[in-house]
Amino acid sequence: MASKILKRENGIILALDMETREKALEICRETSDFVDAIKVGYPLILNTDPAIIGELKQFKKPIITDLKVADIPFVSKRICEAAVKSGADYVIVHGFVGSDVVKACSGVARIFVVAEMSHAGAEEFITKDALMIADIAREYAEGIVAPATRPQRIKELRKAVGDLIIISPGVKAQGANIGDATMAGADFEIIGRGIYEATNPKKAAEEFSKRIR
Ligand code: O7M
Numbered sequence: 652m653a654s655k656i657l658k659r660e661n662g663i664i665l666a667l668d669m670e671t672r673e674k675a676l677e678i679c680r681e682t683s684d685f686v687d688a689i690k691v692g693y694p695l696i697l698n699t700d701p702a703i704i705g706e707l708k709q710f711k712k713p714i715i716t717d718l719k720v721a722d723i724p725f726v727s728k729r730i731c732e733a734a735v736k737s738g739a740d741y742v743i744v745h746g747f748v749g750s751d752v753v754k755a756c757s758g759v760a761r762i763f764v765v766a767e768m769s770h771a772g773a774e775e776f777i778t779k780d781a782l783m784i785a786d787i788a789r790e791y792a793e794g795i796v797a798p799a800t801r802p803q804r805i806k807e808l809r810k811a812v813g814d815l816i817i818i819s820p821g822v823k824a825q826g827a828n829i830g831d832a833t834m835a836g837a838d839f840e841i842i843g844r845g846i847y848e849a850t851n852p853k854k855a856a857e858e859f860s861k862r863i864r
Contacts, residue, residue, distance in 0.1 A: 666843030746784030769821030809836035
């Protein structure tokens with residue numbers, strides 16, 4: 652695989668799940684010095700335009716499109732191709748759909764695979780298969796998504812994925828403390844509301860990055 656384009660400086664991936672382009676651009680302007688990548692997903696893309704993906708590139712950070720791709724290989728590949736065409740540097744793909752899907756996506760995009768999720772309901776299904784999903788990721792992906800809300804699981808997943816990148820959501824708004832995921836072995840903490848709903852997003856991002864580092 653070519654060299655990784657996601658580099659750790661601040662240890663934060665900014666999640667943009669707001670509804671307007673203006674708010675997204677404002678938050679990026681205020682905080683981009685303190686984050687290492689920008690993650691954009693359905694709420695912002697569907698409320699604005701897929702062109703928002705390309706527009707976010709002005710902040711000179713890798714753009715991760717969080718499409719949690721989970722379709723048959725043919726369609727999943729098409730989704731990844733469209734994301735890359737729109738300017739995505741990475742696409743997030745689900746692993747529970749199986750290795751053929753992950754493989755198809757990895758042929759056309761740099762991918763992160765969701766190994767395990769941060770919400771309570773994740774324990775009903777995905778948690779029990781997370782280590783097997785991690786094995787698939789090891790073969791095809793640049794990294795995995797693992798839950799900051801369960802640091803012990805990050806430790807286990809770290810053993811399974813070796814030096815793959817671990818990106819970890821669930822911080823602040825979902826209850827995990829800043830730095831917990833990093834201490835457990837994650838490389839980046841994904842933070843959305845903790846930054847974009849803060850009274851002073853710039854100060855919040857700066858403080859969080861200091862604590863993580
Ligand atoms: O910090 P928040 O809670 O406002 O936002 C968290 C972001 O991380 C949001 O964009 C979610 O879609 C994403 N996320 C989770 O919260 N939990 C997961 O298990 C997985 C993700 C994610 O990024 O998956 C790729």
